[in-house]
Amino acid sequence: MEEKKLITKKKLQVVKFSVKKGEALDKNSNTKMEHDRVVGAFVRLSNPDALQGATIRLLIDDIEIIPADTEVALLHHSDDMSINDVAYPVNEKAKNSTIKVSYADNSENLAVGEEYDVRLYLMTEVDVKQ
Amino acid sequence: MKRYHVITYPIGYNENVNEEALLPANCDNITGVFATISGKKEVALSDYDLVLPFPQTVIVSLLYDNLTSLFYTFMLSRSTKEIAKQYFIDEMLPQFVNYLKNGIVYDTLSEAQKTVVADNIQALLEGSDDYEGLADYLFETAKVFETDYAVSDLIYYLLDCTLQYIYDHRLTVFVVTSQHYEQSTDFDAGNLTLLINGNKFMLRDYVLTANRKLRSITKEVVPLNEPLESNSNLNIVFKNTLSEEQLTDDLTLKVYIEYEYERTTA
Numbered sequence: 278m279e280e281k282k283l284i285t286k287k288k289l290q291v292v293k294f295s296v297k298k299g300e301a302l303d304k305n306s307n308t309k310m311e312h313d314r315v316v317g318a319f320v321r322l323s324n325p326d327a328l329q330g331a332t333i334r335l336l337i338d339d340i341e342i343i344p345a346d347t348e349v350a351l352l353h354h355s356d357d358m359s360i361n362d363v364a365y366p367v368n369e370k371a372k373n374s375t376i377k378v379s380y381a382d383n384s385e386n387l388a389v390g391e392e393y394d395v396r397l398y399l400m401t402e403v404d405v406k407q
Numbered sequence: 408m409k410r411y412h413v414i415t416y417p418i419g420y421n422e423n424v425n426e427e428a429l430l431p432a433n434c435d436n437i438t439g440v441f442a443t444i445s446g447k448k449e450v451a452l453s454d455y456d457l458v459l460p461f462p463q464t465v466i467v468s469l470l471y472d473n474l475t476s477l478f479y480t481f482m483l484s485r486s487t488k489e490i491a492k493q494y495f496i497d498e499m500l501p502q503f504v505n506y507l508k509n510g511i512v513y514d515t516l517s518e519a520q521k522t523v524v525a526d527n528i529q530a531l532l533e534g535s536d537d538y539e540g541l542a543d544y545l546f547e548t549a550k551v552f553e554t555d556y557a558v559s560d561l562i563y564y565l566l567d568c569t570l571q572y573i574y575d576h577r578l579t580v581f582v583v584t585s586q587h588y589e590q591s592t593d594f595d596a597g598n599l600t601l602l603i604n605g606n607k608f609m610l611r612d613y614v615l616t617a618n619r620k621l622r623s624i625t626k627e628v629v630p631l632n633e634p635l636e637s638n639s640n641l642n643i644v645f646k647n648t649l650s651e652e653q654l655t656d657d658l659t660l661k662v663y664i665e666y667e668y669e670r671t672t673a
Contacts, residue, residue, distance in 0.1 A: 319623075329445065329447065329590070329618075330445060330447055341410075342410075344410075344411065344412055344413045345413065346413045346415045346661065347411075347413055347663075348443060348445075348621060348661065350620075350621035351621055351622075351623060351624045351627065351663075352623065352624065353623075358623070362623060362625065362626065363623040363625075364623075365623075365624050365625070366409070366625075368408065383447070386447065386448070386449055386450050386588045386590075387588055387590070388586075388587040388588050
């Protein structure tokens with residue numbers, strides 16, 4: 278019988294939440310059961326004008342991946358960049374781990390509407406035998 | 408495994424920083440470092456003119472889909488220019504206003520701004536203090552009554568003139584007032600020096616620019632290789648070089664330290 282090869286497939290997971298002007302919020306979620314590893318993270322805002330001063334913190338399985346007070350601008354993916362250049366490399370177990378995102382907005386004096394969307398993208402990998 | 412650590416200091420009016428910070432306990436080897444500084448100002452809202460894109464395709468399709476049939480009964484049946492123009496004003500202009508005013512809608516604008524654009528279009532077509540009006544433009548400037556076009560071509564000539572008339576006034580019609588905050592531009596804020604255990608320099612008189620555009624972490628990091636003993640500390644010395652006009656009481660210094668550690672698995 279032919280031996281099966283282990284192939285790694287790349288996947289994405291999105292954690293989306295809405296932020297109001299001046300708001301600080303916590304968002305809890307879970308990584309997907311079928312994903313094996315988290316290998317990167319990046320953020321996109323529906324209104325990039327809100328970037329200045331905004332901070333983010335990310336914990337996966339209670340391990341601090343992105344420390345408190347990190348500026349969102351450092352992890353933000355703009356349209357003119359490659360995702361691989363932006364994503365912060367991490368290596369964490371996925372498989373239904375808890376995700377905790379703390380996001381603090383600081384856009385009081387920025388040209389931003391009352392509310393905007395934040396999407397945190399987790400780049401994940403799945404091992405498949407084929 | 409690589410991780411990074413953030414150290415934040417608010418800097419008051421004309422202050423310098425001379426602080427000792429603890430590094431994370433599991434930090435074995437510093438592999439990179441960078442720093443950012445931001446100075447947000449409280450600014451007032453100010454008005455500015457938002458020039459909207461010219462909706463050429465919308466206008467063309469509105470004109471050609473809805474108004475072509477109106478012209479067949481029009482031109483040949485009128486004997487003088489005055490009668491033709493009066494007929495145009497009475498019977499056809501309301502149709503132009505109706506279709507263009509209700510057809511050109513900028514969905515992203517607020518209700519008040521939509522009303523402004525609709526009113527502008529109505530004033531442009533019907534004529535006002537600022538605009539001569541579509542009827543005058545067609546009959547006096549474009550001289551549609553005197554042209555020797557055949558009827559089938561005349562229709563398109565009329566529609567082209569209408570489009571031309573709207574296009575000529577696009578910079579005053581498709582404009583709304585919007586509000587924004589004027590943000591402070593980037594400026595050199597001062598020099599940063601980072602010392603480990605009081606004797607090893609990681610950065611020395613590194614110029615920090617406030618409010619500059621940040622790139623992603625992987626591109627910001629200044630690579631280093633600095634093995635550490637346990638319980639090392641970090642001296643952060645920031646000397647501000649702001650001029651008198653630039654002085655602000657709201658600067659925030661952030662130092663990012665990328666480090667490596669041995670991961671202990673349970």
